[in-house]
Amino acid sequence: MNLADCSSHSATARLLHFGSPGAIYLRRFVGSLHVGRCGSNPTHVKTLRLRSNPPKTLTVTAAMASEAEVAASAKIIDGKMVAKEIRDEITTEVSRMKDAIGVVPGLAVMLIGERKDSATYVRNKKKACESVGINSFEVRLPEDSAETEVLKFISDFNDDPAVHGILVQLPLPKHMNEQNILNAVSIEKDVDGFHPLNIGRLAMRGREPSFVPCTPKGCIELLHRYGFQIKGKKAVVIGRSNIVGMPAALLLQREDATVTIVHSRTQNPEQIVKEADIVISAVGQPDMVRGTWLKPGAVVIDVGINPVEVRRLPLRLVGDVCYEEARKVVSAITPVPGGVGPMTIAMLLSNTLSSAKRIHNFQ
Amino acid sequence: MNLADCSSHSATARLLHFGSPGAIYLRRFVGSLHVGRCGSNPTHVKTLRLRSNPPKTLTVTAAMASEAEVAASAKIIDGKMVAKEIRDEITTEVSRMKDAIGVVPGLAVMLIGERKDSATYVRNKKKACESVGINSFEVRLPEDSAETEVLKFISDFNDDPAVHGILVQLPLPKHMNEQNILNAVSIEKDVDGFHPLNIGRLAMRGREPSFVPCTPKGCIELLHRYGFQIKGKKAVVIGRSNIVGMPAALLLQREDATVTIVHSRTQNPEQIVKEADIVISAVGQPDMVRGTWLKPGAVVIDVGINPVEVRRLPLRLVGDVCYEEARKVVSAITPVPGGVGPMTIAMLLSNTLSSAKRIHNFQ
Incomplete structure (x- = not known):
């Protein structure tokens, strides 16, 4: 568990935009990292009821820590599992369409x-x-x-x-x-x-897009499938890229959240993030969002997938949010990897299926 | 000056959407209004330097009140005057294009x-x-x-x-x-x-619209011409209509403000508005935004044009913002009428001129 300390990443943290659209890009973090307490090793098991039809009880994992920490730790939003569930649904639909x-x-x-x-x-x-x-x-x-x-x-x-x-x-x-x-x-x-x-x-x-960009669609799908309420909630999207930040904000807005976009020109971003019930972070800055930035009980969707190098250790992927700190404060959080990442491709498959259904007028 | 008391409007205030796109619609306010201290009678004169090329010194008016109130009253953002300035610029350009x-x-x-x-x-x-x-x-x-x-x-x-x-x-x-x-x-x-x-x-x-909707474009033009900084400021847009609220928020975002949209499902809108350096209100609710909602020194652009009836007095137009209260708190505010209203048509003329220039490749 002694991998890295969030504070060492964050010392150089700035809000950046994703370089260009497409899948989630891996940004190489260059700089010395102190060896401290950050990183996750999912071993603690919790159960959580997902909102699906019919409802299913799923096993989710939370990072292991001391007993006291476990008591305060957040639910893990398991994107890998939800993505599998979605792929299974798509498999059934593809087969039904082919047969019909x-x-x-x-x-x-x-x-x-x-x-x-x-x-x-x-x-x-x-x-x-x-x-x-x-x-x-x-x-x-x-x-x-x-x-x-x-x-x-x-x-x-x-x-x-x-x-x-x-x-x-x-x-x-x-x-x-x-x-x-x-x-x-x-x-x-x-x-x-x-x-x-x-x-x-x-x-x-009053307008409906033909397709919603895959990564932000995946973020909202996670919130839906875990039954988190969006309507009336304060939501902050960190990052305003065309492929994640902006469409994520527009989606939250469509669902009646009160949305603020935080970006590289925002003053005191931590104060604004601290007020949010829902945080979607998509900037590509390792561990930029500290535990102190987060409102107790918030739900965090971390889109960042940032490789960090620690001397003599293999490359490790971390999110934009300092996971170890955040999970003691928030009520639920996506891990990195295994959170939003697997959802992006699942949503691409979902969009392709929807397109075929629409073109062939198949319900 | 004894026309109406903002509190009587606001007692029934809810955030509503504009009914449909087009020009600013007049909503009929039905309900009894106490006779109190609201309304404006611009007689106090201030001078204010506009950012234009070449810079011009313009005469603007502030609502008259007691001496103490005058000291604390806001600059009036004179849309009628700015619109005239823009129409004059357009006249010159139309003539130049015709000649050339x-x-x-x-x-x-x-x-x-x-x-x-x-x-x-x-x-x-x-x-x-x-x-x-x-x-x-x-x-x-x-x-x-x-x-x-x-x-x-x-x-x-x-x-x-x-x-x-x-x-x-x-x-x-x-x-x-x-x-x-x-x-x-x-x-x-x-x-x-x-x-x-x-x-x-x-x-x-990285994309440029061919045209920006006229009313929100007029709001931003007022901020520009009066030299108010947008970059890095906290901005709140009240209302999320396709014709004003949403495009106004997108424009502020493009100019590097940190933008929150407040709407009918927002909880505690007054707390969110209170944090804003720039407020654009476009809901069509008379005097909904009270002085207590506003941050001292904020800049307020009031898009609402709401007719209110006071017994035995002619129909009077008021904005979404309680002007009499706001002007004692904020640093600058648009009056209603004479604020955003005249800017909408000026922007329509500006868009038409731009279109003709683009089609004929005329610089």
Whole structure:
């Protein structure tokens, strides 16, 4: 358990934006870390009732500490388990659709360039598709491809009736115009939900987006499935990126929370976060949000996945929130890893299924 | 000065949404009002330096009260004067464009049905166009027109090179689908800025909307022209309508304020408003925001235009904010009328001019 001390990360903490849209990026934390008490080793078991139909009792884990700490520790919001539950539901629906109308949902993923992290994300998406019975189509193009070549593939996928979702893995090579390429994806197949028309509909009362961006959708889904009330609650979203922070705020707003977005220009962010019943953090700064920032009893959804290096120890992933401190203050928190991460791909599959259902008018 | 007491309005105050988009609607306040100390009679004169190029010293007025009150009273943000300044700038630009390339900006306004308030708004827009040299085109259709007929006119205006902005006066007759009709307006001529693609771009970092909705744009323009800092400030927007509250919040966010939207489901709105350096209120509830809700030194932009009836006295317009109380607490406030109201039409003219410049690539 003696891995790192949150205070050493936070000494250099600033609010940053995610570099670019796509999956959650891993930011490399460079700097010396004191060896102290941070990190989690889930061994303590709690049971928690999830809101689902029919309700299920699930086993969740909380990080082990002293007896006194255990008494005060938060429920763990188990994204891995919820994501599995969702994948199971999708598997059933994909199968039902195939049996009823002979259609199998299809997701096309485009990878341009040789980035290893991007290749891993694409591989994981492909695997996830296979696991639920969704067809996946993959296009890999070299780093120096022309933008027109990418646009041609997108155009073909737009017209292909076997493809119901199109995802262009970001970031793109620098010579390409991301906006042009994302705008070329048909709004009906924009399963990433990044099209401004989708974001506009998300922001507007009385409008419905075709798709909601996967990571923020996953955050809200966790709150729903664990039965946490959103309506009337004070919510703070830390970070205002196009792919997580802003759409998460818009989703909370749609559910009648009173929402504040905290960002790099916010003065006294800790005071604002301290008032929140619900905190969604998506900045990519390891352990930035300390226990003292949090309101007792708050619910914390930690989107950050930050690799930290501790001398002579393997790379470790931590969230934006200092987990060890937070779990003594809040009522529930997502772990990192195993919180929001697995939900993102589950929501991508969910969006692809929804798209296929909509295109084929299948209920 | 003995007109009404803010407390009598506020006794029944609830946060409401604007009924439907378009210009600012007048809501009829029904209920008995005690005769007390509320209302404004601007007679006290102050001077205030506006941020413009070149800077101008302008004369602004503050409500008259006792000597002690005058010492503590807020600057009045004079929307009528700023709107005139903007109209003068537009007149110059329209003339320059005509001389240089022979193009006169044109605004098409459609009025369907016989609503008197809508007819007034349309007449005012036409007059405003004339006053700055913008051509106006007007279509009036009877209440029972078919939706297809409206769509045909919109389509013609979309194709008409003399038309650079299209505005459909809302609300529409009940048998028409507002969404269909607004979506039919070409994004390049959507000077109202209500198209979800525009709202999406407004919400997204790195994207630029073609047009910003006129009333919220007017609010921010007032803050700019009076030189109030937005970056890093805590801002609260009261109301989350598609036409004012939400886009106002997105605009403040774009300018690096830390923004909270307060709405009908917000618990303890007064506590949240009390923390704000900038308050934009757009709910249509007379005198709902009391002096005690406001942080000393805050800047208040009051979008509400609410008619109140006091027995045996003519109908009087008041804002969402209890002006008499607020002006003793805040550093600056817009009056009602004469605050945001005149800015809305000025911004519509500004959007029409921008559209003509963009279409004809005129700098």
